[in-house]
Every structure is written in structure tokens, then in C-alpha cells.
Amino acid sequence: MPKKEQNKLFAIPQNQNKLGILFVFLYSLYKFTRGLIAIFLYSALTQKLSNYWFYVTLGLSLLFLIVLVFSYLSYKNFKFHIDYKNYRFVLKQGVFSTNTLDISLQRIQQVYVKRSIIHRIIGVCSLVVESAGSSDKEIEIKALSEDKALALQQELLALKAEESSVNKELSNDLLKEDLNENDFEQAEDSLLKNNVEWTYKLGLKKLLLLGLTSNYFRGLGLIIVFISTVYGQFSQFVDDNAYWKGAEEYLEKEYTSVFEITLVLVLSFFILFGLSILVSIIETILKYFELKITKKKESLEVEMGLKTNTKWSLNPNRVQIVTHSSNPLQSRFDLHRLQLALIGSDDQVKKNSLIIPGLTLNKLLQIQNFLFSVKLEKGEFVRMNPIWLVKRLVIISLLTGGAFFLNYFVGWFRIELLALILIPVGFILLILQIFIFQRSKLAITPNFIIKSEGVWFKKRKYIELFKIQAISVHEPIFLRKRELVHITFHTAAGDLRFNYLPKSYCAQLNYLLYRVESSQQAWM
Template sequence: METYDFSQPQRQSVKGIAIMFADTLQGIIRGLWAPLLLVLYKMDWTKIFVVFGFLVLVLLIIGVVAYLKYKNFTFYLDSNRQEFVIQEGIFSKNKVTLQLNKIQQVNINQSIIQKMVGVYSLDIDTAGSTKKEVSIRAIDFKMANYLKEVLVASEKTKTNEVATDFVEDSVLKINLLTLIKVGFTSNYGRSIALIIGFFGTMYNGIYDFKETFEVDEQEVEGYIDQSIAYFSFSFIILLILIVVITLNVGRIVFKYFDYQIKKQNESLVVSHGLIAKKNTLLKPIKVQSALFSQNFFQKKLNLFTMELNQASSNDGFEQENAKKGTIEIPGCSDAERNNIMTMIYGKMTKEKEVLTPNFRYLLKAVILTIIVPVATVLILGLFVLPEIQLYFPLILVYLVFVGIVLWFKFRNYRMYVNADFIEFKRNAWEVQHQFLEVYKIQGITTKQYFWHKKADVAHITFHTAAGDVGFKFAKYSKLKNWINYWLVEVERSSKKWM
């Protein structure tokens, strides 16, 4: 049994000097890569020794800065105040104090450079912050694992008595084949966005290069036109599809390789990563919302994707970008999903009351996504731009496709309620189920426009520490009794959830 005494200020591993040197150098290159390329292009190579001497001087300065960062960075635990204290700074000293009971997530990560040096970083997040509070960039794995357990332990735990030989039980392990299946069946939108971003960046880079180095624009366009002529439209579509799938599979495997969830005492340990390793420790009690989703292909493969949302300052659950405090589970079976949900919530009552949306939910979607855009195209084609009339037959394809999507979206839009949980079901293709525990709700907002009163329709929004989630066009008379129950339950509940 190995223990560490953090009552006295500790420094990072001496190898941290190399990490801080690499971080500083990387930041300079990222910020100044364009001017550096221009300088290299315009440089008088007869003065190579002067340039070499200048580079050596810059590297020496970066080395001194890295050493001072290492020397002045210390951390320790104040067991009396139950605080974790970090001191850093070269010229101005900064002191960061974190209350142990407010720490919600601690991650152990390892980048490529850290793997080469043989150290890990410990990133600490607290509820209500949009970024990590503290990052210790260079410590060994045993110390990082010990400190991680101490920081997420209960405030009643004595910090000098925590051991590193924790009992671990395997909960979930995702193999390579499952990750490939996930890559083939999900996240196409994200991959397409990455491709568009890549080509957009490449285009801007080519334009800047042309402007800087005075490249003949007609010559460049000639090469591009000549290249496009070799490809038919169908081949380009096929090529894009192959690129999207390949990129998606590669991204999933790269990010989630060797994905494992283990139960360590009262916490869950999540680890994954092919090159850059990530290791996260979280307490199930701090999970504010659990979400699982499945599309048509994944249903045939008995495959689910999941998200566990913790407290965050970001509002809303339906953001495409990865949110702080969100643990992603890229693929699991029905049995594994049920096991994870049981670990987080315990036994879940299956009896639920179903709330369905009023037909106005579908009507609003039809007006915004069918009537308005189709009418706009028709008016433009008939009275402003006659050449658009050539594409009028595509309107029928659009109507059929969007109509089917809206119908399934309306049919899947449901809210299920009982005494302990609220479940939201949504989406047409990738159907999501999201769960909230009643006692973790922080507030409830209902909105009813005057034209909705006669129709007995209202919108409801639940405010939680992980963001807001709502249900629109619900039957108010059916919802009112539940709202009163939820508000009373939130007020009288003494359960701990942070």
C-alpha cells in the first residue's frame, strides 16, 4: 500500500521542464506560423549563421521560462480546510484554491509529448466553470491516480489515509470492432463539417499563399478546372461518401481506442485514447442527466451511444460541440446500457405517464421548414429569377423527404414522467432518450402564450446544474399536477447530488 503526503507543497516531475518547454514552443509556432513562413521565404540565406544564433537565443529564453514555470509551480492539500491549493507564476504569483467538495471531475490525460517523456497531466474541473480550473502538466501515473482519488473523495475522507491499491471491477470494455461499427453508423454530420472546415481552411491558405507570393491566379484556376474535368459527378459523390466514412471511423477509433469503464470503490473510471490517453474519474451521484441514442442501423446491430452529463455552465443539452462535464460512451449493447443506468440511478421504475405534444408542434414545424422555404423559392422563380424554375421538380423531392422527417420527429416527441424520473424522447433519425432525476431539478419554468390558453397548451423548461431541457406544446391541465409535485419534491428533498 503506497501513500503520499500532500500536506507540504509538492512540485511536478522534473520532466515537466521539457513539457513546459514544448508547450511554450508549440504556442509560439501556432500563433506565428504564417509570419515565420514569410520570413523564411524572404530571408537572405547568406546570413544563415545570424539566423541560427537568433534561434538558439530564442530557444534558451524558452528554456529559462520553462524552468521558472516548473520551479514556481507547487500544489498541496489543506486537510483542515478541505482545500486543494495551487501556486504558480514567474513574475506575478497566483494562488488558486479549490474546495474539495466542489470538484466534480478529475481527468488524467497523456499527450504524445507526455508519453515520450513518461509523465501525465491531471486536469481538475469544478461545476459552473466553462474551462478546467487547474492543470498539473507533469506527474507520474501513481501519484496522479492517488491525487485524483483524494480530490473526488467525500469531504469526510482524511486525505492522508487514502491508498492507491483501489479495488476495480470492469463495467464496460469496447472492442475495436464495436468502434468500427459506431464509425460506420453515426456522426456523419460531424465528419462532413470537418471536411468542409478542412477544405475551407485549405482554400483560405491557397488564397493567402497566392496573394503573398504573387502566384498567377489564372494558372491556378486552370489546373483546378482541368482536375475537376477528370471526375464525373457520381464519382465525386462516391468519393465524398468514402472519405466521410473513413474519416468518421478513423476519428472514432483514434479518440475511443481501448475504451473501458471500471468501478473503483464508489466511483467510475473512464479511460480511452489511441495516442493521447484520457483517464476520467467521476461519481455517479454527480451525474445530472443520462442520455442514450440509437438510429436505424444501430438498432439492427444492438448498439447504443450514451452521454453522462455533469454540472456545467453551458446551457442546453443539444449542443454539437463536446461540453465540459460530459462523459461520452461511443457504443454499448442493450444489457451494458441497462447496467450503466442501474449503476447511476439504481432500480428505475418502469411505470410512466406519457405526455404527447399538441398538433401545433407539427404545424409550427411544417410552416417553418416547408411552407416558408417552398413559397420563397416559388416566388423567386416566378417573379425574380426565372432560371430557378429549372429546379422546381426538386421541390417535390424536398417535400417528400422533409415531410417524412417531420412526421417521425412528431411521432417520437414524447415526455414520460413518474415519481422519480422524467424521460424525454426526441428526434426522427437518431432517436434520443434523456433522463432527469426529479430531486436534481433546480427550477421549473412554464410558458403559455395567450393564444395557447384556450387550447390548453404550454411549454415547460427544467433547469438543472447541467443545463436546461424542455418539452413544448404539452397539455397544461395534465402537466399542472406534475409541476406542483415536482416543486414540492425539490423543496423537501435532502438527497445529495453534488
């Protein structure tokens, strides 16, 4: 028996690492500072508070003290342990009240280690346990030493696996005791061997390359969001009408010829472009810093991030949609991106998707092989009906024409300026539609649904047939005469839709339904 006791590391209720006090303290201070910074800046600028410095200091010290007491209490009252007998993870928390959380290990979806900047400074990490349930889906143990966090992660995952296997094989309580003993040893063995098959790291050089070749529109979007936020924050304090008027007058006086306007437009375009590249690089580094993939026999561990370092332990069962994407530049440097849509506890698809960038094609295929239960096969692709393309072309032409028509009556812009912007944009959009049409393809192979899309950023999405939950066929009234339909494939981690297919293609869905309905494979 003593051996068994040794295994049960987490049987007694225990606190977090003592540094947890410091963590909660710093974290609360950080939140307060963020909330109050605007007031401080404002009062510092206008010197309104300088007469009351005594009260301000007093108030701040009081706040400090309260936060300190709060941190201590929240550390002291936070206790967790594993109930080995009933297979439950128990958590007690609360500053003044006590809140007991009790999760069945079977319902745990995911356990991962997370590290924010504060965590790194103090030298601890937090463990996040996600479970499938209506409320309290996610719990976080905020401060644990790294060893302990990893040990607890392993323990929870091993126990979860063990319990589901016990449940499946026997429901006989008498035999359960014996079996547990064996399983513990097995779990321990696998822990000791730590059967790592391979690891993959993304170096700084590749990371820079990745940022340089990534989607600049994202960088541009981030700049726009940043500027509008800053503008919104400060417009309350600054009288901006004067600036606008000045700018308007300046523009009217100085820039009268089309050539000059073009020059300004092109110049600002290049500046914005350069900034977008910079922001994209910074974002890439922040998000994917020190990306490391460890392939073990039965799982895939992924770790990345500078600001918040997150560690995932992936099980193929949780992955529902696999997306492989790359753009021509990146594929030249052999950089490929894998996006995995995972089963979440709710409808939010975005949150439950994991992006692994910077993979070589070889590694990507290796990971795909691990994730899919069968080998990927080639299929016959179908395209959307050309009616889609015709419709898009008509809409774009109408919109461009309409803009000119409207301007003729309203007269907001000069016709040259409008032509300068609208004609190239319209033309690019037209060409883009043709490429979109060519690239959008769908195939249903014996084991997979495969969808191709994207012009510059090419994507290929894969769903294994047995992971389909339901199928919907849409027939809008305006397509009924032409016998065209839209098809949606529903999975537990989001939908995949393909539009403008001939109705005869529904015969393929009969095959798909047959495969799902005769499948004995667990989809999660």
C-alpha cells in the same frame, strides 16, 4: 503517530516530475511552431528570407534559449501540497511572479488524469483538478508520473469525501482528531482493496464498427470546416479570381444538359459521402481509442482517447441528465451510446458532458442502474399537439413555393435545376417532420422525467425528479387560444424542453414540484 505521517504523502510542498521541464519546453515549442508556421511557409515559398539566414538562425537559437530558461523556471517555481490540517490543496506557480492558489477540498468537483501526445512520448501525465468557484476553476499539474498522479487523485477524492462526512456528522473540534484517524484507515483500506466490480473495454474492431455506423453528417461538417479554414488561410496568397473564372467558363461550356448536371451532382455526392465516412471513422478512433470503463463500488472510472487520453472518475451525484442514444444500424450490432450531463462550474453544458459510446445494452443498463438512485419505471407518454406538425408542413410548403416564385422573377436558376433539388428536399423534409412528430414523447413517472426524440439517431433522456432546480412554462401569444404551452425543466447541467403540450398537462408539474419540495436527497 508515524503511521499517520506515512499516509500524508503530499504534506510537504513538492515539484512535479523532472520531465516536466521537457514537457513545458516541448509544449511551448509546439505552440511557437504552430503560430509561426504560416510565416515560415510563406517565406520559404517566396524565398524572401534567404538573404537573412544568419539573423534568422540567431533569432531562433535565442528563442530556444529563452524557452528553455522559461521551462526550467516554471518547473522550479511550481510547487504543490495538501494542507491536511485545514483540508486545502495548495499550489504555488509563476515564472517571475509567485501565484499561490488555495482550494478547499470540499469545493473540488472533479479530479482526473489527462494524457496528450507529448505526455505519452515523455511518459508522464497531467492531473486536472476542477473546483466550483468564481475564478480559477481549473488547475492542471502538467507533469507527474502515472503512479503519483493516481495516488494524488485518490488522496484528494478520499480527503474530500472524508471532510464532507466529518462536516456532516460532527462539528465538534475535539472529536475531529479521533475521527480523522479512523477515516484515514478506512480510506487506506478502500485504496488497498481497490474494489473493482467489473471492467469494460472497447476493442479496435468494435471501434471501427462504431465509426462506420456513426453520424456521417458530423464527418461532412468537419470536412466543410477544414476546407473553409484552409481556403481562408491560403486565399490571401493565391489569386483565386482566375481559377473561378476558368471554372465558370468550363461549366458554362461543357455542362448544358440537365442529365449531365445530375450526373455531376450525384458523383460529387458519392465522393463527399465516402470522405465523410472516412473522416467519421478517424474521428471516432481519435476520440474513443482504448475506451475502458472500471466500475468500483462507489464510482465509475472512464478512460479514453488517442490524442488526449482522459480519465474520469464519476460520482452519480454529479450526473444530472442521462441520455441513451442509438441508431438502427448501431442497435443491430448492439452498440449504444450514453451521454452524461454533469454539473459544471459554469453555464457551458457542452464542455461538461461525457460521452461513452460502444456499450452493449446490458452494460448500458448496468451503468444506468448505478447512476440512478431508484429503478427506472415505465410511464405514460404524451406527444406534442398535432398543431405543431400542421405548422411545420405549412412552413415547408410555403418556403418551397416561395423559392419557385422568387426564381420566376429573378431567374437565377433554370426551373429544371431548381425543381431537381427543391422538390426531393422538400419532400424529404416533409416526411422527416412526420417522423419527428411521432418520435417526440414526454413522460413524467413517479421518479423520472423521460423524453424521447430523434428519427434516425434515437435518443432517450432521463432526469431524476429530485435533480430538478426549477420549472418554466411558456405561453406564447399565438398558442394561448389553443391552450398550448411549452415546458422547460431546469437542472444544474442544462435544460430539457418540451413544446406544444396541452395546458392541462401542468397538473403533472404540481406532482413534480411536490416531489422536489418534499425531497431530502442531495441533488449534488
